[in-house]
Amino acid sequence: MNNSLSTPLGMIPNDHGTHVAGIIAAQTNNPYGIIGAASDVTLGAYRVFGCDGDVGNDILIEAYLKAYDDGSDIIPASIGGASGWPEDSWAAVVSRIVEKGVPCLVSAGNSGDEGIFYASTAANGKRVTAVASVDNTIAPALLSEATYSVAGSSVSTFGFTAGNPSAWANVSLPVWSVNFDTADAANGCEPFPDNTPDLSKYITLIRRGSCTFVQKAQNAAAKGAKHIIYYNNAAGSTKVDISAVAGIQGSAMVTAETGAAWIKALQAGSEVIVNMADPETAPKNLNNFPNTATPGFLSTYTSWGPTYEIDVKPQISAPGGMILATYPRALGSYAVLSGTSMACPLAAATWALVMQKRGTKDPKVLENLFSATAHPNLFNDGAKTYTMLAPVAQQGAGLIQAWDAANANALLSISSISFNDTANIKPLQSFEVTNAGKEAVTYQLGHISAATAYTFADTTSIDPAEFPNELVENKATLVITPAQLTLNPGQKKTVTVLAVPPKGLDAKRLPVYSGYITLNGTDSTGYSLPYQGVVGSMKAVTVLDKQYSYLSRSSDATLAPVAAGTTFTLPPAGKANETQYANTVYPTVVLTLSMGSAEVRADVVNAKGKTIGQVLTFPAYWNPRGTFEWNWDGALSDGSYAPAGTYKITLRALKIYGNSKKPQDWETQTTESFTIKYAAKSKREFTA
Template structure:
């Protein structure tokens, strides 16, 4: 069956407008990926579109036989695409979706003019993320990933960085790879590939590769987790913008063809469905024996059921993030004096803007309360002095940095220093406040010292320094708030089909690594982007130690030996394990994985929902050791997460959603098993979901089956399930699905009977009609839907077709908008008339042939007319 995915025309080039913080991958207008049947010769298909389209990528590979192409006439693109989808030999047709440059938080960076000191190697690995994941034990044992090839698909790498080898090509640390796009590529223009994957303008990829394999030729003693692996860098982003999934598919296939043993990427977007083309290709690579690790995403604020692609692909290892036990900060050095006394040094993190050169001013503070969470959040008092003569000191907390800066600027402030309310220091951005020339942050200790002096009536004078030239010092502060706990930003699973996502967790919050020399050489960043490469490095170490490259075996080993942690909401720790949907199996314990004598046949178990409940499942345990071991089986529950805030909610609650201590009952047979060396036995699991839960709120329960051995080893297996029916939940938010108009930036509903005068058929993209106001379909999905339709119903109540860009398949939750120029999916145009649009969304697990499995919402009636071809466009 051919699958035709969502497309958009140029008039809807923005594609998806996003509700709040919910992100949905945009599409490239008029661009598609076609997948051929394996036995079909694609010559006839490509020949049929030769005059209408240009080929973006010709991908004829054993794992994906297809091509991507761009239609020249965007007004006819979707009609032509439908014809291609119906052609003999076409297996599937997908839109080219666009994924943005990976998100990450920059806490601090080094100096662009910083000199690198001579190589320093103490022989001991004390890097805190390595201590957290047992990587240090490999280094102590001389296991460094030698002989393993890791491909990184990212923004490229500054391979001339001394800590990243200083060269590119055979014999170098970064020995293979390519640039698939070029510096100027932004996702919407034509890529200009070359053979050089240099990263000078972004930094993300350089940070990632440093976590994998940085050598100690650096001033901070940074050590890559697997310093002797061979790295491949595949650049898929320019200096800004995004990338199409056809380029991502090409990058993965190139990395596979180049003999990579592991492929890692910290790229993705909201999905929840494993069926899209990119995820499918990555899954096939795993099936061929190459582990693929992908970051779980940084959308934790959106709550549960927000799995990212391609991390949500079958057999793909999705990596969640935990926070570092330390809060490293690269602080610029400056000085201050109290009562014009001797100078003392302090460290600061420059913000944006950062015009601190030659600034020497006294400090002024709103108040002297270092526990004031809302310091600077209210308008400053009327008796505030002219703050242009001061550096304004404000405590971090409650409201935004920008709001505090606006209040200060209203009293003349040009220079602002925030002091932290937690460990360390981080970068602030108040560039939106025009009058502020420079901002920075100092530690809570520095801020407290200045406040104490000010409270005593003593003047504090701060002598700032240019952060580009000031000396940089690494400060490792203890993380007193969230050490080792799940990062609040890490995205939650499961998929809409209740597959376990993520699989594993790794340190990603507040991580020091390499950065492009032009951007400071070193940086402290946060994101699942940082967690994923460290996990990939541990895969390489275990590969070398155990002599296996089997993706399934490796994932099962890491899952069984991981350490689950308690739930932490960013400020408070709860006496319940964090749900599997947030942390997967838990924090990687790589040395334990490398030395495990018990091998489980699965990495997790999903009991699915109540309607599709699979209460009886099994897994095998194999003794790979040299001695007989007896295992006592048991299980421990994790927190149960309610999806919805109450019985009337239809959209998942934002983080932190309500967690309850509700336990499933598991009957494990046998309760104890003895395995001789090489012996394998089966364990059956009978699950009884937790009682007393409100099924309408869709609680997701989870926990861990435990195996404790007489050899003092312990293993665990994550499980999860849903109380309630996934098919019964509301997917279409009717209240927020309606008709609006393209001229309204707020997308408010239009009044019934609104008339739109549209360009003549096929002329929507002509500049003559640039001011046209279009009817805009606003669709909000409260949960993901595998298929969405938009039927056009005329004044006689007859459905005459679908809006051109529909059906839309494999949709995440969120709000989307489409402008309509009258085009229908069969290539014709709706005649002038009064219409309604009936929106239809298929329920999760719904059968598209069953009417009751569709949810519908019909818009208010509206009228369309067409302008005469010889006249200028009209507006509504």
């Protein structure tokens, strides 16, 4: 079976698609000994991006339909955006393709810092397999070669990772450092001292750590720095981006060892001259460093589920942090990148191998196999490993195990269980276990809990806490029947699960509990089934942040609220895109959702209190949390324009699990009153 994988690739003119394709299908004709996880597949690619910018659901849907029509066996996508609603249009289409028999895997997202309840589309679609990212156990680094000398001694070679910007050709300068403490975590975080020399004549050496790369670069640039090299505070090297700092021409990172050697020489009073090289033409060497911080643990950037309807997301995890693969030739041919964008193609390629081994393309069977055989891991916050399993909302079933999935004899009928929230709890659920092997097996059933994650930092918060969420060990009680079952070859039996949510939790902070039902067989095999639920009511949480929902003006970069009675002069109806009105200041509707809302309205209310329609593009459906703004040119959703006059805009957000027909299920905020006028049409417009 020669499987075909078709993937809507993002940012193809840049680097993303080339890296994703290489993870799946790279051949062995390369200097680093890498090979794609399924190098014999037939690979299709569907371009959805231009050189930059975003892409709409319509184009993504078209790409998926084209991939389906072309007969793809698997359709993965390393792309997505915040949503949390499986009814989102792109997610819904992908779900239907899965129903038609084509597995679809989608990156879970790279917004782990946003905390829990930040599932991405189309990964949040029902039956769509969302893939989380696990960090590599090693930290591979492709280092460009350059040279340095100490006190005029013989030239030594070192490796560096070019940053952004990277104008290093023909740069040969002495090194300067603000201090000689290689353990100073805040090195460069404070303004440089008054006796700092003119740094335009040096390469400024700064230790990584504590504050951001940009902040350190700004402090250096204030003293004239044009070229900055950071030395790492961990194994290996990584790419930095300080392009936002004016005046910086070249940036790079070297290993901790290289940085320490230069600091030692500087401390001894010796001059260190670094002779940099153009990273596009310099020789490169692969260096494999140990990942001592997060080896095999969930990447801190991987996005957390669940959906707002408590569907389990992600489904599984795969290696995505620090992955070496192909890269555009103009950028060096090979590179190390990180993201759920890297985890998804690796998982999809593994799907293809198991499809071939087991002779099935059934999406449900494959997802269930990978889920049941995955290995859950402990929680790691990027610096420390805890004794609790990472929540299902972060890792899904755990890290995929290709051999186990390919050779499993126990087949589970589902890939996860959601008990919903306690206001809508579904405490009694069941699944089937089938023995696909040739011998009778007895399974002992049990369960192990994962960490329970609080959504909110305290009872007054309405925005989910940023990563790392507060985790506690309060466990659900599960009654699993039977506690033991024996299955003859080909036999199937049903297991029922009764859940009692954890006690002692603060329901107002919306804790999400989870864990794994375990099946340990007399044939030395083990399987698990992830479960999760919420203590509290999803409907009771605040969705509309009224403090940050108001009317602003398009000319205000800070989006501050306008005063009552502000007047806006708008272009004539239908003329907003014409050049002569390019400097128009529009009323800007600012709406902030603290949690997702299935429907948002923006009703335009006149001075008599009558609603005349909605702002164009409203109602907006299946909205994620976050702040959004719309510039209004007077157009209404029915195609007409509001007459000149005084108005207010009433913003309405439907509660989670709310009924749109019930007024009490909406949260509402009304803006200050404002007046709109329309500019008179020019003679040219009348003539036309």
